[in-house]
Amino acid sequence: MGWFTEQHEHFGLKIRVTKKLFESKNLQHIQIYETSGFGKMLVLDGAIQLTEEDETFYHEMLVHVPMLTHKNPKKVLVIGGGDGGCVREVLKHEPDEVVMVEIDKDVINACRKFIGIDKGALNDSRVSIINEDGIAFVKNTSERFDVLIVDGTDPNPVSKSLVEKSFYEACSKITEVFNTQSQSPFIQKDFFRDIYRNMVGFREKRVYLSYVPTYPLGLWSFIVAANSKLTLDLHAIKQRFGERRIETKHYTPELHIASFTVPRWVEKIVKELD
Numbered sequence: 001m002g003w004f005t006e007q008h009e010h011f012g013l014k015i016r017v018t019k020k021l022f023e024s025k026n027l028q029h030i031q032i033y034e035t036s037g038f039g040k041m042l043v044l045d046g047a048i049q050l051t052e053e054d055e056t057f058y059h060e061m062l063v064h065v066p067m068l069t070h071k072n073p074k075k076v077l078v079i080g081g082g083d084g085g086c087v088r089e090v091l092k093h094e095p096d097e098v099v100m101v102e103i104d105k106d107v108i109n110a111c112r113k114f115i116g117i118d119k120g121a122l123n124d125s126r127v128s129i130i131n132e133d134g135i136a137f138v139k140n141t142s143e144r145f146d147v148l149i150v151d152g153t154d155p156n157p158v159s160k161s162l163v164e165k166s167f168y169e170a171c172s173k174i175t176e177v178f179n180t181q182s183q184s185p186f187i188q189k190d191f192f193r194d195i196y197r198n199m200v201g202f203r204e205k206r207v208y209l210s211y212v213p214t215y216p217l218g219l220w221s222f223i224v225a226a227n228s229k230l231t232l233d234l235h236a237i238k239q240r241f242g243e244r245r246i247e248t249k250h251y252t253p254e255l256h257i258a259s260f261t262v263p264r265w266v267e268k269i270v271k272e273l274d
């Protein structure tokens, strides 16, 4: 069929596509393709959100780091994540309850029908799905969570509320451990800085890095935060990982610890903001 190009100001990411499986333009422009080398691919407003081939690189690092930071996460809130990959990984920790707040129900429906990476997680009886803006939910809820994970899009008109100070402040009041994806600190420095700077209300926050080949230039960041001391102890993380009998394709406890060792230029950006 040709090529899909994710267009940036100074470069493009080009993936060979063989078939368009779905397209709609309501809240966001959703496209789902079959690719020749990466399986099915979800694109929102021109930005690649996932491919079947490397989505575990992202979802496992997004989920297992905060979930293993908590000693016994039973109640989890996911903001965004309509493709279901994040909830799929959360369920590996056997929580009692997972709430997913996704603003765009078209993403959920299209991903369920045409991609299926949730592997049934979105139909699990412990999971409830709320169709609402994440910021409205966290500001109005009286519930408390052990872990809150933000699996949002690149800041766009729909998701920009998820990088506001008032969003993080509200999150810090309702969860013990918090994690968000925070874009590429290399190619999206301003987004990364805004997220880090605006993330107020928590006692501690730490940046960690991973790589997701089909995200812009591959390097990706996350920021985990908590109101108590963040556990970064290989022995404790290994023990929890073993006890919970979690199976992964990408994540390991060793990688978990290593991902917090960041290059000097990232350290420098963070220091300037602290």
Ligand code: SAM
Binding pocket: 048, 049, 050, 058, 079, 080, 081, 082, 083, 101, 102, 103, 104, 107, 132, 133, 134, 135, 151, 152, 153, 154, 158, 159, 160, 161, 162, 181
């Ligand atoms: N893995 C992805 C990435 O980093 O590229 C994120 C994928 S996930 C599909 C992002 C989801 O966040 C989308 O389905 C989008 O609709 C949802 N989202 C964006 N803004 C939101 C908001 N304000 N409240 C709740 N969900 C939101």
